[in-house]
Amino acid sequence: MMGGTKSRGVINTRHILFIVSGAFDKLTDIIKNRLNHQKIGFDSRAESSDDESGSLLQGAETRDFIDFGFEPEFVGRLPVRVACEPLSAADLALIMTTSEGSILKQYHRDFEGFGIDLEVSPEAIRKIAARAYLQKTGARGILTVLERIFRDFKFELPSTGIRKLSVSEDTVENPGACLDKLLRENLHLMEDVHREDIERFFQHFLNETGIHVEMDSDGMEAIVARSNESNLSVRSVCESLFKDARHGLAIVMRNTDTTRFTLSSDFVKQPDAVISRMVVESFKTPETAEPNE
Structure with a gap:
């Protein structure tokens, strides 16, 4: 551009291949109206099935695209036209299991990142494909269905210690109930994870302050209970x-000169009161300390 004036160039399109694609919604109605222009009766007003729509698109002519809204000059530069058949449920199942960029394989990798082995049964894959087919959005429907199934699993499982997720037809049908059942069946793993989280916090606390803190079993349970009640992580509670x-x-x-302290559930319930009492007791000399009964 020179002097504020746009310069134009000429491109030779002789060896350039232009590919234009789209859903062309309602194009089948235009084709059907053309074919049934002089027909009167029930058949001319019937709804088109997917198979019928596919066959109608195969017979699309230049005038149909012009009636659809394209400029004649534009349509004339696209001499070769191919109508794609709608993806069937079987096609969608095949895409999930064999395509290089399968979204299902991406979910496998996502769960592997959390140390969880994802296993999806063939029956579940067929059910997912059937539901994706009902979306009428092609392969995009797979993501919609999978996200609905796995959304809560991705949020809940990483902090539970669960290392395997098996997806069945029931999981596809009712993911929430299956997640609740899985969590109930693996409560012992969650307890181990919570205990490890608490111990890691105390190790970090020791490294920072030089103070060795332990919790008795009641104290451990109280921290976990506080975590569940407040919907906070165990570390956040600590x-x-x-x-x-x-x-x-x-x-x-x-x-x-004490560096090791063992705390109980009383500390979890009233941390300020317990620490204050310990501080007061620490200032007492052996002579002023209350005698043990």
């Missing part, structure tokens, strides 16, 4: 409990 407690424990450690 961070909240020990945010201010570290200062009090540091005072107790300085006054008593």
Whole structure:
């Protein structure tokens, strides 16, 4: 562009292949009206099935595209026209299992990233394909159906210790109920994961403060219960409990030369009160301390 004026160039399109594609919604109605222009009766007003629509598109002519809204000059430059048949449920199942960019394979990789082995039965694949077919959006319908099935699984399973997810027809039909059942059947794994999370937090706390903290079994259960009630992770609960407690424990450690503390569920219920009591006790000399009964 020179002097604010756009310069135009000429492109030789002799060896350029232009490919134009689209759904062309309602084009079948235009074709049908043309074919039935002089027909009167029930058949001329019947709804077209998918098979009939496919056969109608095979007979599309230039005038149909012009009536659809294209400029005659544009249509004239597209001499070769091919109508694609709608994908069947069997086609969609084949796409899920054999195509290189299969969205189902992507879900396999996603779950593998969480250490979870995803296994989908052939019956479930056929059911997924059948539901995707009803979407009438081609292969895009597969993503819609799979996301509905796996959305909550992807959110819930990574923190549970569950290492295998088997998808059956029931899972496709009612993913929420199957997820609840899977979680109930693996509560013991979740308890192990929660315990490991708590121990990792205490190790981090020790590295930061030099204070060794342990929880008795009741305290562990109380932390997990708080996590479930508040819908927070176990680590978040621990961070909240020990945010201010570290200062009090540091005072107790300085006054008593104690570096190891075992806390109970009382601390989880009333962390400030428990730490305050420990601080007060740490300032008492052996002479002023209350005698043990």
